[in-house]
Amino acid sequence: MKKILGFFIVCLALTVSAKAQRGNVDWMTDSADAQRSSWIRTDAKITTEGIEKKKSDKQNAFQFLWKAKVKNSPRQLNNLTPPATLDRLIGYRGFRMLGFFGGSSNNVITYDTDLGRLEWEKQLKTNAPLAAGTWTCPGGMTTGIAKPMLAAIPPSPTNATGPGRSNPAKSAVGDPGSGAVTLANVRPNPSGPPPSANPAPAQPPRVNPANPPGGQLGAGPFLVYALAGDGMLHALHLSNGADYEPPTRFIPAGANASGLAIVDHVAYVVTSSNCGGADNGVWAIDLISKQVTTWKGNVVGSAGPTFGNDGTIYVATGSGGDKPNSIVALEPKTLKLKASFSASAEFAATPVLFSHGSKTMVAAATKDGKIHLLDAANLNGGVLASSASTGKELASGALASWQDRDGTRWILASIIGSLPQGFTGNVTKGAVVAWKMVEQNGALSLQPGWASRDLTSPLTPTIINNVVFVTSSGEFRAADKTPAAMRAARSGKAVVYALDGATGKELWNSGTTITSFAHGGAIAGGMGQIYLTTYDGTIYTFGFPMEH
Secondary structure, rough: OOHHHHHHHHHHHHHHHHHHHHHOOOOOOOOOOOOOOOEOOEEEEEEEHHHHHHHOOOOOOOOEEEEOOOOOOOOEOEEOOOOOEEEEEEEEOOOEEEEEEEEOEEEEEEOOOOOEEEEEEEEOOOOOOOOOOOOOOOOOOOOEEEEEEOOOOOOOOOOOOOOOOOOOOOOOOOOOOOOOOHHHHHHOOOOOOOOOOOOOOOOOOOOOOOOOOOOEEEEOEEEEEEEOOOOEEEEEEOOOOOOOOOOOEOOOOOOEEEEEEEEEEEEEEEEEEEEHHHOEEEEEEOOOOOOOOEEEEEOOOOOOOOEEOOEEEEEEEEOOOEEEEEEEEEEOOOOOOOEEEEOOEEEOOEEEEEEEEEEEEEEEEEEEOOEEEHHHHHHOOOOOOOOOOOEEEEOEEEEEEEEOOOOOOOEEEEEEOOOOOOOOOOOOOEEEEEEEEEEEEEEEEEEEEEEEEOOOOOOEEEEEEEEEEEEEEEOOOOOOOOOOHHHHOOOOOOOOEEEEEEOEEEEEOOOOOOOOOOOOOEEEOOEEEEEEOOOEEOOOOOOOOOOO
16 A cells, blocks of 8 residues: 555656646646637647658657547537646546536536546536527526636747657666656655746635635645536536535626636636626636626627736727726736726737736737737836738637747737738638737837638637647628527538648648537647537547557
């Protein structure tokens, strides 16, 4: 028994040590992280070089891995959300990578993503039966599963790879001068991870039943969070879906929620379309005291609130409501207004945050197709740089951003229609376009970089290392109130493309593998795999085959 316990201690120490070295590689919430970058910074396998090198090796090339049809009824066009992921869970069956999918009919479905095997599923108990729903107010679960995370902006990697499960297994025994693996070798540094490492995901503290909220707190479990269609927030043990505590009232039943995020023991979400009597705006609930606060405003975009290093919340607004056509900064937890910037046009997508030198930058898009750069600490200071107006409609959703190994910052957006001036390509339906940020003599500018091929209703792009995954969703979209059933009937099939993030060169595509259309946010990914969910309730997984 002592030997077994010792083995698990070593495994746990190795896990903590590996995470400290390479930083967080999990998809935590909509658009991956608190900054809504849609960027997984490090992956040992998914690189432009890795995909190119293994093209001719059909057995080990980037490819279709598995698919699964789940038990979940669609709500209007909603079915499954992109998953939150956990790159390794230690259990009696060893290490497993899990994907937590939200189902529109108030389901949570968890898969072992390495094996394509159902781990557990749960029908969330709700206080009222599901109503029929409408195109603008579909009802049911409308936002994805979220894991607790830190607001701090992770550092940009200096290389594309790192240690971890996605690398081939390697023993330290026998290495010259290494000796055998011992607890002393793998014990985490008592002074904490090196400054360059990403902090481990934050977990909410467990309330000691003998003390009321605000009293002494003990260590908390690892949880995932789901917001059901009746507005109740569920905290679930990630290993088996068991309730950690009774569900808590968060927002009104029937609200159209997006971007559920758990930061510093507070859950946040955005509501839109005035569904279920819920005011449009940002909602926050303290996970300890259960106190709910709101900020009213016509928030736009699909990925919810965006977070700065200090937890400050940034949202973009459209017309109407408080602070129209603005980028708004709110205090964490209290949601009190800190600052705002107003534009002449409505904003159109969830903004993205990133570090640039000593500053934190906000990139946001307006409906006239402009991308604006602002200093997050000085919104009142105005725009630092803007792209030329594209005159093209931005696809609803969110921006994405990444930094290449040469230090160039890229801003990506999905557009509808032909390409804007400065971009080249044969595009009529839509595309993903990339701007690069350039600084000369202290002045910033956004210059056209590359554009993808023609895409039907493109989703928010996903970046893993230096590879950009763009999705031609196949969804039929209309500006009018065409019923969901008619939209579904007129939709086509989704196709995923992998592009070189610096040039836009196509590296791979999914071909005819996917047989339905996709509706929602960016595809999730990491640890050598990507995940796309479709309207017909199917999970598609692509990547490099797992090494055994």
